[in-house]
Amino acid sequence: MKFIDKLLIAGKKNKSLLCVGLDPDPQRLPIKDVLDFNKQIIDATADLVCAYKPNLAFYEAMGVKGMQILKKTVAHMPREIPVIGDAKRGDIGNTAAAYAKALFDYYKFDAVTVNPYLGYDSIEPFLNYKTRGVFILCRTSNKSAVDFQDTVDNFGMKFYESVALKAGEWNNHDNIGLVVGATYPDELKAIREMCPRMPLLIPGIGAQGGDLELTVKYGIDANKEKAVIVAARQVLYASKDQDFAQAARRAAMELRDSINRIRGL
């Protein structure tokens, strides 16, 4: 099954555009065992999400042990829920192929995030996995996104718009999506208009301060789908106590339902 179909089916089944970011910070966890924490979060929210998104940085920071936790976390996922490996990799051809092998063959992610700075041949090895999804960084959620992504070229086009345009050209296998930060609603609106059929992965609500109403309104496609709205800290750390899984469930349900109200479901 293609990634986009798996995403849409999970989203329909769970009536959800919510993606939980599994970014465990050992300093903030209510229990010591990170894998057990992840499993409890997954078990408590699996009927409320359209996807999960572990960011590899948090696992790499735990060293080799962290990579074991990551692999076991992905293995614990319910089969029908797509898992997006947020890796933001970008390297030259043969090296990109090694990263694709790691992320798709070893960790078994359904989709990944990649960085466009090195151009097409750095993304092609990922695209060649036709049943997997590839979210290209377009307009990121951080403050310094403006440093380069807003640079206007001599055709009057902003850099992130060029990336969105190229992504459309490269989408021969219909497996490309874009990463767009919720913290920049105008840019999100512009990108959705440029790419009406692409899935958008949208981090930046919650801790980062993105407006949920505008995020949903501008992020969804004509069918009120294909926006993958990420919440991490807001769900993971909803409670600092032993009831963290139930609290995460409540936070996830609230978010899912708010998103659905906004999209008129």
Place this chain on the structure above:
Amino acid sequence: MKFIDKLLIAGKKNKSLLCVGLDPDPQRLPIKDVLDFNKQIIDATADLVCAYKPNLAFYEAMGVKGMQILKKTVAHMPREIPVIGDAKRGDIGNTAAAYAKALFDYYKFDAVTVNPYLGYDSIEPFLNYKTRGVFILCRTSNKSAVDFQDTVDNFGMKFYESVALKAGEWNNHDNIGLVVGATYPDELKAIREMCPRMPLLIPGIGAQGGDLELTVKYGIDANKEKAVIVAARQVLYASKDQDFAQAARRAAMELRDSINRIRGL
């Protein structure tokens, strides 16, 4: 000791601008044990290089076991030789901090490569490790580098030139370098002129076809230093047989000496 000093001291001691890229591909190795292969390559070349550069992709492709090999490979390095973790990471602030922790605290790299697409706050957590080096991707060696890096902005400046310029502005701790591909000598020349004192990490000779003479000529600074010229496949796979370590030594020595002849040493 600051990274740049460690780099210069190693380069002077070994009379070398050569950096061996430790990118083991299990399919191409003459022996089965990847760690043993790395150790033999290091032992055979440690007096001929100014640095080593493992690219994380090749270790990640081997899964958790690969990350153990990476950690043990770094631990095996002679103390006086700087090790550059070629990771090309780029993520938002708190996530970038987790990557910096992984690369600097856990794997103990002396320097890393990072991607500029997300702007300053994605690089700052790395820069805050003042004694470590941070090589920012500027003009990469691959064919598709032109896709975005050559885009001309409305001030007439190419994107990679903006990156070089910003890198200069951000260099408060004097720990920034740039990655520039040997396959684009004109761009290398332009970047060296813009950044006369920055170390340049230059992959792309050998298998990728970059011209050694122009690379050295345009890459070095006024003191004929601060060019870190990378060779990987050319050294690692100099022989497919059991004499691979001696063959790697011969290939590394030849390259080092060619570089020195060109820079007039």
